[in-house]
Amino acid sequence: MSFLRPKDDTQPWKGRYAPYDLVKELCIAVGVITLLAVLLAVLLSSPDDKPSTIAQWSRELPADFATTAATELDETSGTAEYGPPYNHKSGSVQHFLFLHPQRWLGVSHPINTADDYVIKPLETIPNDVALTSALAEYKAAPKMQKKEWSEAYAKPLGEYATAVEEKKTPPSTVSVDQSTGAVTVKASGAGPVPVMMASLQGLAQSGGLEGGLLSSSQFFQTDYTKPLLFMADGGLLEERAEQQHLLGDQWGLMNETGSYPGQPWLWLYALWYQIEPIKSSPNGDIQVLLIMGLLSLAFICIPFIPGINILPRKIPVYRLIWREHYRSE
Amino acid sequence: MSAEPATSSRSWTVKVREKGVEALPPEKLLPDGQPTYVASWIYVFGVASIASLIVIIGSGCILALKGPAWWHETGVGHFFNSIHLWSVELFFFAMVVHLWGKYWMAAWRGGRGRVWVTGAITFLVAVPCALTGYVSQQNFDAQWISTQAKDALNSVGVGAFFNLTNFGQMYSYHILLLPVAVVLLVSLHVLLVRRNGVVPPFELDEKLTAIRAASPDPQDSAPGSSERQS
Numbered sequence: 286m287s288f289l290r291p292k293d294d295t296q297p298w299k300g301r302y303a304p305y306d307l308v309k310e311l312c313i314a315v316g317v318i319t320l321l322a323v324l325l326a327v328l329l330s331s332p333d334d335k336p337s338t339i340a341q342w343s344r345e346l347p348a349d350f351a352t353t354a355a356t357e358l359d360e361t362s363g364t365a366e367y368g369p370p371y372n373h374k375s376g377s378v379q380h381f382l383f384l385h386p387q388r389w390l391g392v393s394h395p396i397n398t399a400d401d402y403v404i405k406p407l408e409t410i411p412n413d414v415a416l417t418s419a420l421a422e423y424k425a426a427p428k429m430q431k432k433e434w435s436e437a438y439a440k441p442l443g444e445y446a447t448a449v450e451e452k453k454t455p456p457s458t459v460s461v462d463q464s465t466g467a468v469t470v471k472a473s474g475a476g477p478v479p480v481m482m483a484s485l486q487g488l489a490q491s492g493g494l495e496g497g498l499l500s501s502s503q504f505f506q507t508d509y510t511k512p513l514l515f516m517a518d519g520g521l522l523e524e525r526a527e528q529q530h531l532l533g534d535q536w537g538l539m540n541e542t543g544s545y546p547g548q549p550w551l552w553l554y555a556l557w558y559q560i561e562p563i564k565s566s567p568n569g570d571i572q573v574l575l576i577m578g579l580l581s582l583a584f585i586c587i588p589f590i591p592g593i594n595i596l597p598r599k600i601p602v603y604r605l606i607w608r609e610h611y612r613s614e
Numbered sequence: 615m616s617a618e619p620a621t622s623s624r625s626w627t628v629k630v631r632e633k634g635v636e637a638l639p640p641e642k643l644l645p646d647g648q649p650t651y652v653a654s655w656i657y658v659f660g661v662a663s664i665a666s667l668i669v670i671i672g673s674g675c676i677l678a679l680k681g682p683a684w685w686h687e688t689g690v691g692h693f694f695n696s697i698h699l700w701s702v703e704l705f706f707f708a709m710v711v712h713l714w715g716k717y718w719m720a721a722w723r724g725g726r727g728r729v730w731v732t733g734a735i736t737f738l739v740a741v742p743c744a745l746t747g748y749v750s751q752q753n754f755d756a757q758w759i760s761t762q763a764k765d766a767l768n769s770v771g772v773g774a775f776f777n778l779t780n781f782g783q784m785y786s787y788h789i790l791l792l793p794v795a796v797v798l799l800v801s802l803h804v805l806l807v808r809r810n811g812v813v814p815p816f817e818l819d820e821k822l823t824a825i826r827a828a829s830p831d832p833q834d835s836a837p838g839s840s841e842r843q844s
Contacts, residue, residue, distance in 0.1 A: 295724030298814045302647035314658075314665035318704055322669050325703075326696030333686060333695075334754040370774045379769040386771030393774040507782025514779065517761040526758050537762070541748070541755045545699075548744060550706045570769035585734045588722030595720075598816060602718035607815040610651035614818075 332543040334529070339498070339512060342521040343489035344466045348449070348459065351468040352442040353519035354485055357398040358478065359435035362518040365398040371514070372396060379571040386571075394510055399435075402515050406497035407484055416484045419477030426476070434476035441472055466490055533558050553580070643808050651815050656715035659708045660807075666705035667800060671793065673698040678789050682752060702744055709737055721813040729810060732803040739795050746788035749778050760784075 343350040356362035366376030370393040378387050407420055423431060441458035448455040458471045468486060470479055488494050498512040516522055523532070531537035538555040541547040557563050557573040566572060588594055597603060604611060676694050677685060685691035713733065722730040749760040760778040767773040777783055 293723055294817055295814060296817070297724070298649045298651075298811065301650045303650050303652075305646060305648035305652075307644055307646075310661055311665065314661045315668050318662060318665040318669050318701065321704060322666075322673075322697045322701040325700035326693055329696070329700070331692065331696040331699040332753075332755065333692065333751070336752065336754050336757050369771075370768060370777075377765065377768070387769055387773075390771035390774035394777060507785075508777075508780040510777060510779040513757060513761050516757070522754075522758055522761065525754060526762075529754075531758055531762075533762070537758075541759075542753075546703055548748065550710070550741060550744070568769070570766040574766055574770045581738050584738070585731055587717065587734070588720075588727045588730050594722070597718050597720040600718075603720075603816050606654050606656055606715065606719060607651055609653045610815050611818065613650070 329545075332541055332545050334525075334542045337516060337521050337525065338492070339489050339494045339516060340492040342516060342519060343486055343494075346519070346521055346524075347463075347466040347468045347486065347490075348442070348445055348461045349520045350489060351470070351482060351486060352439070352446045353515070354403060354482060354489075355435065355439035355442050355478075356518065357402040357515065358482070359432060359439050360399055361439070362398055364396060364514045364518050370394050379568040381568060381571045381575055384571070384575075396511060396514065398515075399431075401511055402498065403481065403485055406488060406494055407481055409493070409497055410484060410488060413484065415480055419480035419484075422477040423481060430476070433474065434478045438470060438472045438475040438478040438482065441470055442468075534564075553577070638805060638809055643805075645808070649812060649814065652812050656711070656719075657812075659712035659715060662708035663705060663712050664800065664804070666701050666708055667796070669701040670698060670705055671797075673701060674789065674793070682750065682785060686752065698747075702747070706740070706744070709740070713737060719813055720816070723813055724810070726806075726810045726813055729803065729806045732799055732806060736796060736799040736803060739792065739799060743788065743792035743796055745778075746784045746792060750781060750785045750788050752781065756781075 339350075353362065357365060360366070363376070364371060366374045368375045368378035369387050369391055372392060372395065378385075380387070404420070404424070407416060410416055423434070426434070441456060445455045445459040460469045461467070462469075466486070467483075470482070472479060485494070488497070495512060496506075498515060499506040499508065526532055526537065527535075529540075529542045531540050531542070536552075536555045536559070538558065539548045539551040554573065554577055557576060558569065563569045563572050583590060583593075673694050677691070677698060680691060685695035716730065716733065745759075745763070749756050749763070764773055764778045767776060767778060776787070
């Protein structure tokens with residue numbers, strides 16, 4: 286098939302050879318690159334913005350923390366409704382035509398936001414009679430009652446967050462003491478939830494919640510999935526990211542903090558997220574991944590793709606590359 | 615009794631050695647001459663990619679020896695992290711220029727398809743190698759990149775076994791599994807280049823016409839089937 290097998294006139298080289306020292310060339314190259322890297326390191330350093338902590342989040346944005354914690358308890362947060370690999374919901378489950386890989390791979394890192402982010406950390410607080418009683422009441426209640434309580438608590442906080450976002454006067458049902466970071470929610474019908482959430486806020490502000498959210502019960506910890514997803518449900522990371530031009534619509538995928546180059550090799554990947562309909566599609570991620578998968582395969586197969594593999598012959602950039610050779614012929 | 619052991623045609627070791635020497639005799643593996651057409655700055659970017667990879671591995675080894683927290687705590691550590699970062703940037707820059715150069719040379723000609731394929735796969739494997747580095751930094755960049763990029767990987771099911779928010783897993787991928795894959799691919803790529811030689815220039819149209827006119831049965835072969843450069 287001549288269409289798939291283009292004419293290859295390449296002849297083995299029978300011309301002259303010039304002296305060449307491969308090892309010397311490599312040593313010189315390593316020296317030059319080392320020098321360049323050292324020079325860039327001295328002149329430009331590298332970014333290292335401190336990570337955000339849950340303690341910092343609950344102190345600096347106490348209302349945002351309380352709102353997020355409430356959505357974790359009533360299981361309406363981004364993580365609670367995400368779906369695989371964290372739970373069996375479907376809020377962030379994507380598919381393309383008949384392809385449902387996210388569902389197929391199932392729940393590999395189970396997260397129950399009410400238990401993992403609220404109940405279990407609260408159970409680690411000792412000697413708090415009011416909290417112990419509130420927790421017992423909450424755990425003993427039927428599922429519907431728990432939902433009513435947590436929704437009653439989350440509702441004014443949601444209204445507060447909306448008012449703040451729209452720069453309107455916040456409702457009087459929520460008051461925030463910025464000096465202490467205390468959030469008071471006047472929520473009728475919230476049962477034991479206000480006591481629980483006040484304790485959670487205190488635990489977070491003391492720094493005790495970070496360790497309580499780590500995935501393993503072992504002494505050594507390396508999996509930060511739970512605390513990271515909890516923080517990502519709130520607004521602190523996004524607020525910092527926006528200041529550092531790291532949001533998706535700021536081509537954030539390939540950027541990093543400060544004025545550093547980040548990962549410019551991801552430009553094509555980031556490009557698709559700027560283009561409609563992918564930009565606003567609920568299945569945008571899988572669409573981009575599939576496009577990039579196909580393009581990657583095409584990239585590997587360039588020598589065998591008709592048209593693409595004869596372009597270098599048609600567009601004579603090679604005359605520039607081998608100009609010395611052609612001149613000497 | 616002979617001083618040298620008797621070689622056996624059934625010896626696996628002998629077979630591997632003979633195959634290896636046949637495919638890559640020493641003068642091909644470490645040549646002291648290059649065809650005269652290898653005379654352009656574009657050829658520098660291949661060796662610059664390898665040199666950058668060596669600096670990346672060197673600086674990465676120093677960072678690994680001292681542990682993942684060291685570079686946050688000391689100026690020396692931060693300096694080596696900076697070298698690591700900039701050598702990665704140089705690596706990708708050199709590799710991209712090298713790839714473009716090889717594309718415009720159609721460097722897969724004359725049976726060199728596998729050279730292109732291994733080079734392209736190396737680039738694609740280097741991307742997650744860098745990404746796992748970014749999410750292993752234990753700073754705000756790591757927090758933000760891991761929580762944002764997870765959705766894309768989760769959407770295709772990869773998140774089930776490649777969890778960007780799991781520092782331990784990402785660190786293992788970054789300092790062992792993916793670098794080993796990159797080094798193996800680069801090694802294979804370089805061996806294939808040494809075996810096949812650097813692709814010769816296109817024959818100019820006027821010369822080609824003359825060659826074809828002189829030959830009643832011109833070569834019309836696919837990539838991969840033509841005689842290799844000796």
